[in-house]
Amino acid sequence: MTSPVLFLFREDLRLKDNPALRAAIETAQPIMCLFVLDEETEGAWSAGGARKWWLHHSLKSLMADIEEVGASLTLKRGKAEDVVPKIVQEIGAKQVFWTRRYGPSQIEADKTLKEILKSRDIEVKSFNGRLLFEPWQFTTKTGGYYKVFTPFWKNLKANGDIRAAVAGIRKINGLPKESQHSVASLALEELDLRPSNPDWSKGFDPEWSPGEAGAKDRLKRFLDEAAEAYKDDRNRPDKPGTSGLSPHLHHGEISPIQIWHAVKERVAANEIPDDQADVFLSEIAWREFSYVLLYNKPDMIDEEINPKFKAFPWADMRSAKPDLTAWQKGQTGYPIVDAGMRQLWQTGWMHNRVRMIVGSFLVKHLLIDWRYGMEWFWDTLLDADIASNTASWQWIAGCGADAAPYFRIFNPMTQGEKFDPNGDYVRNYVTELANLPTKYLHTPWEAPKDVLKAGGVKLGVTYPNPIVDHKTARLRALDAYQETK
Ligand SMILES: Cc1cc2nc3c(=O)[nH]c(=O)nc-3n(C[C@H](O)[C@H](O)[C@H](O)COP(=O)(O)OP(=O)(O)OC[C@H]3O[C@@H](n4cnc5c(N)ncnc54)[C@H](O)[C@@H]3O)c2cc1C
Incomplete structure (x- = not known):
């Protein structure tokens, strides 16, 4: 007598180093592989536009990989707590396997699903x-969780x-054909994951190869090419100094375990200096x-972790909306901020140093609540991750x-320089x-008129004047901060 196993793929879209899938296979029972697009349960935290684009391509790649090893991936849409028990019943499964998730609504959803299944x-x-x-594995000496990174690391x-x-x-x-056929899969296109209205994904294709093979190549x-100088180059957005693994990691096309061991092997082979590797692995630890x-x-x-900030006097969005729009569109008049925001829109990713610069600019120069920044990133980042x-x-x-x-307020000019x-x-x-001399590139408003003219720049026409004055904004932010004390 066989009793099929249902394997639920979620944020672990890979076949290698997938402990849950390996355990399912070790049951020696036929396996049905299922992916459920459950936007209802995740609500505001379901994938944003950019991540859906990634998911489309990642699923396509996973479907091909699963077919290559003799099975298929069934696609469904709906609340997992409705869809999964129904399929379990249809195929007569006795076990369900999955990889754990840690977002609050994900934990809740998985608990509910587990209870429903257990009751049957x-x-x-x-x-x-x-x-x-596991996030509960390391505790401080007093048994609490770490709130400071260095001792955790x-x-x-x-x-x-x-x-x-x-x-x-x-x-x-896979399942015998007759049982598999009782559960019809949606076609990938029917999940409707690719952006439309607007479709801003054209710039993603040349940059990224979603899927397990793409993740392996990226690593x-x-x-x-870059790991040996990571410590030195990781802060330089003008260089390919970081791994670009974040969207692959988010979708589970590669595991941090695989990355960890791959780095350690290169260190053992003297191909990457220990100190460079250590800084890279510390980012994985972040x-x-x-x-x-x-x-x-x-x-x-x-909600703010530090409760003092609950009273912070954020800008009133009825008047600050144009500032938010200028920030989102990369039209603030501060070149490094605008470059970052445009990199995000065009490629679905932004360099970490520039994420810090644009983030600081939003919350400190514009006094806009961090939640607006987080929301924009959620929709436009291919690596948007609830924890990070x-x-x-x-x-x-x-x-x-x-x-x-x-x-500590980032100065966008000196950061750029x-x-x-x-x-x-x-x-x-x-x-x-592009045609301005480097000397004025991060401060175009300081360029003499003839320099601007020679560079084809008309401030306020071809490129905006700064939407806030740096010194004034800095003082305003420091004043606002006093209110949290
Ligand atoms: C405002 C802001 C928002 C961010 N939002 C996200 C997000 O939604 N998703 C996300 O994955 N990262 C986020 N980061 C962290 C970081 O910017 C990205 O992980 C990193 O830029 C990804 O590029 P990479 O893969 O080339 O990184 P690498 O430098 O190659 O680092 C390797 C991996 O380590 C992890 N990592 C690196 N830096 C951090 C960090 N500071 N915090 C947590 N993990 C880190 C990532 O998984 C990354 O892929 C955010 C940073 C800021 C300042």
């Missing part, structure tokens, strides 16, 4: 396939025995830290755990300034 005598097995460690390195990657999948025994390229915060403080998705996005916005706004102090010294990054995205 269906066994549910869940696994960690998303993080190096030290503890992880000293006590974290990183498990080996589990073997890849060579064969999936290899990083290890071959991702873990974000999940620790989210798991232990789930209301951080819309929220923790990072709170960090930038000064209200998070181990956050940048609010009074320091991290984009030749202006290559700004020229690439703010093309209307």
